[in-house]
Amino acid sequence: MPKPRKPRQPSDQSLEKRLRAHLDSLHSFIQECQACQTEAPAHWQYCAQCGARLSTQCPGCGHPLPPSGARYCPHCGLEIPHSEPETAQ
Numbered sequence: 318m319p320k321p322r323k324p325r326q327p328s329d330q331s332l333e334k335r336l337r338a339h340l341d342s343l344h345s346f347i348q349e350c351q352a353c354q355t356e357a358p359a360h361w362q363y364c365a366q367c368g369a370r371l372s373t374q375c376p377g378c379g380h381p382l383p384p385s386g387a388r389y390c391p392h393c394g395l396e397i398p399h400s401e402p403e404t405a406q
Contacts, residue, residue: 348359352369363370370385377395389396 346359347356348361348371349356350364350367350369350371353364353367355364355366357364357371361371362373373382374380375382375390375393375395375397377390378393380390380392382397383391387397
């Protein structure tokens with residue numbers, strides 16, 4: 318009768334790989350403002366702390382969009398929609 322095997326312990330490299338995957342998953346929900354290093358939800362377009370525009374991705378190619386005011390994505394040429402400023406009435 319064969320001896321029962323001990324459960325295999327994950328290697329340090331395997332554990333590190335799993336932890337990095339979890340960290341990458343977390344970063345998909347949170348981003349950091351490049352101006353003030355405040356954490357913000359990934360769907361925010363402007364930092365609530367300093368007002369800086371947060372990096373957003375182009376819906377066409379996924380590359381970061383250029384600063385506010387650009388009309389087209391520099392990577393794929395997709396037109397970037399702009400919201401019209403509200404006028405006081």
